[in-house]
Amino acid sequence: MPELPEITLFRNYVRETSLKKTIKKIDFPESSLLQAPAEDFKNELIGKKFQAAERLGKYLVITTTGSPSLIFHFGMTGKLEYYSNQDPPKYSKMILYFEDDYRLAFTCRRKLGKIYLTEDLESFKKENELGPDALEISEKEFLNLLEEKTGAIKAVLTDQHVISGIGNVYSDEMLYQCKIHPKTKTSEISASDKKKLYKKMKHVLEMAIDKEGVRKDFPKTWMIQHRKDGADCSKCDGKVKKIKVGGRSTYFCPTCQKEEG
């Protein structure tokens, strides 16, 4: 479940379970996700401890007591599972064994995730051309970034090179709450609507984190509760419509979200 809020929850999960324990062994049941040789991961991580966990857009960065950091990208189906004395969870790609017999498994059913080892976070950001993090960015910076863009606002919001952290589901949510049509050209959005979008971006992401990603606990008025073609709009008599924007399934209310901003 991997957009910014979900990655934040994985970050918290690692903080609660896996810091400050010596790593004694690592298994790779499947190595196609590895962005460095398996031996490098072993050489660099075994005998060390995780020191901190941080989120960077949709990436989870786990720093160690030594130099390199372990970085996970979750793709569509990545998860972390902390467990002990059981069979590894299904689809495990990397299993870290700690000294106390607890283990942390990275699972990824569709294998769209990636596992990195990096010495230098700044160069990692550059190599991946990551835009500023959606929760870190200032309003001014946000407005400046949108200023340069011309394409559909949804495609801009979900472009990790512009802003990092926002994905398909939450971008729909922000646009719905702002009554902006997802195909609206970014350059045609009024200054006041851009400011509103900034506020809703933060609001949606923070609320999702606050509710620990449990969608049924999100407000009933949110689009996320109505992501189905033909579902009732929570704000008017209209029906939710499904279209494609930037190749992704997009849900919106044609009555609330008119083409012009």
Place this chain on the structure above:
DNA sequence: ACGGATGTTATTAA
């Protein structure tokens, strides 16, 4: 049984 799924990226095309 076929279409779709929370993501990214390489390739084409405009």
Place this chain on the structure above:
DNA sequence: ATTAATAACATCCG
């Protein structure tokens, strides 16, 4: 040089 649409990756679920 940009930008936008499409395919591909791999696999399960409804």
